[in-house]
Amino acid sequence: MDTVLTCLRAAAEPTRLRLLLLCARAELTVSDLTQILGQSQPRVSRHLKLMCDAGLLERFREGAWAFYRRAARGDAAVIAEALAAMVPVDDPELALDLERLNQVKRARAESADAYFTAAAGDWARIRAMHIDEAEVxxxxxxxxxxxxxxxxxxDLLDLGTGTGRLIELFGPSVERAIGIDASRAMLAVARAAIERAGLNHCSVRQGDVYQLPFPGESFDAVTLHQVLHFLDDPAAVLQEAARVLRPGGRLIAVDFAPHTLEELREVHAHRRLGLRDSDMRGWLARAGLTPAAPQHLKGHPLTVVVWAATRPFAASPARPTTPTATLAEFAL
Ligand SMILES: C[S@@+](CC[C@H](N)C(=O)[O-])C[C@H]1O[C@@H](n2cnc3c(N)ncnc32)[C@H](O)[C@@H]1O
Incomplete structure (x- = not known):
């Protein structure tokens, strides 16, 4: 009773309901939320604190930034999910909030794209700056x-393939490998590398990792190498990756463990300062995958983690969606 009443009291205010809806769609900072709601920072912070105290939202700190998201654990999380689903998204004020959220996401994607356009030619050096690539x-x-x-x-799918390093690495041992990336500049470098390596059965395509242009159960493995820390909503991409995996297929994600190198955000367009094992485990499980124990490759100053998960042989699709193209259209 107490939890339900506390949650309902906390949510029973228009701004706080708007915050709940937004934080159910993305992990957002106070300044993102201030921009979307058009309200002052102290006011938004006060509402956020109340929602966190009630257990409807979670706050987590990463370096100098703090993010808010809908709670994922505990009784209040169940209520938060139900309330967020009940909010009428066609309400004009809420529809405007969601449009502004999309603008924030678009602006971020554009600045990441500008970063990768500038970095494409030098990517091999930048990628090796903080890690021992051979070990990874x-x-x-x-x-x-x-x-x-x-x-x-x-059949291998590499998400956020960039300059196509994983296609080069695994292409020779698979029947077909496809890389998807948003950046035309990175893809131009990938195409040249694939051609140079004579990997005629491999290809790359421009696309969005949130909306893969493939039917469900199209691939035996999906890889994400140093991609998740650029994303607003890693959980949604893992869900989409799980959708295109065949039963018995595996997902391998490689990224940084939580760190405090703020410069990676400022200079290298990182959205997240690493990812936590507990988050990854929860996201993979919710995507219908069975996570294996993560492998930590300790480095200085950054630790790289390999998270592997398998789609059970007997499982039904994690989240069936309508494909926008068939795999055959992507065949060489
Ligand atoms: C750090 S690079 C990693 C490239 C490659 N996997 C590697 O390890 O060398 C991240 C890549 O993710 C791509 N990316 C970021 N957000 C994306 C999205 N929503 N859809 C497709 N690609 C995206 C970027 O364009 C960039 O090429």
Missing amino acids: ERALITSMSPRDDARPIA
Whole structure:
């Protein structure tokens, strides 16, 4: 009773209901929310504190930034999910909030795209700046090796393929590899690398990792190498990745463990300062995958983590959606 009443009291105010809806759609900072709602920062912060105290929202700190999102754990999380689903998104004020949220996301995507356009030619050097790439690639090869509880890898999808390093690495051992990336500049470098390596059965395409242009159950493995820390909503992308995995298929995500190198945000367009094991485990499980124990590759100053998960053989699709193109259209 107490939890329900506390949650209902906290949500029973127009601004706070708007905050709940927004934080159910993305992980947002106070300044994002201030911009979207058009209200002062102290006022928005006060509402956020009340929502966090009630357990409807979670606040987490990353370096100098604090993010808010809908709670994912506990009794209040169930109420938060139900309330967010009940909010009428066609209400004019809420529809405007969601439009402004999309503007914030678009602006961020444009600045990331500008960063990758500038970085494309020099990407191999930038990627190796903070990590031992050979060690990471050895770990990746191990994660992709044959296993009894996973299907053999013939069709590979690399999300946020960038300059196509993973296609170069795994292309020779699969029947088909496709890379998806938003940046035309990065893809131009990837195409040249794939051609140079003679990987005629591999290709790259411009696309959005949130909306993959493939039917469900199209791939045996999906990789995300250093992509999730650029995204507003990693959980949604993992869900989309799980959708295109065949039963027995595996998802391998490589990214940084939580860190405090603020300059990566300022200079290199990172959205998140690393990802937590607990978040990844929850997101993978909610996407219908079975996560394995993460592998931590300790480096200085950054630790890289390999998260692997398998789609169970008997499972039904995690979230069926309508494909916008068939795999055949992407065949070479
Ligand atoms: C750090 S790079 C990693 C590239 C490559 N995986 C590697 O490790 O070298 C991240 C890539 O994700 C791409 N990206 C970011 N957001 C994306 C989105 N929503 N859809 C598709 N690609 C995206 C960027 O364009 C960029 O090429």
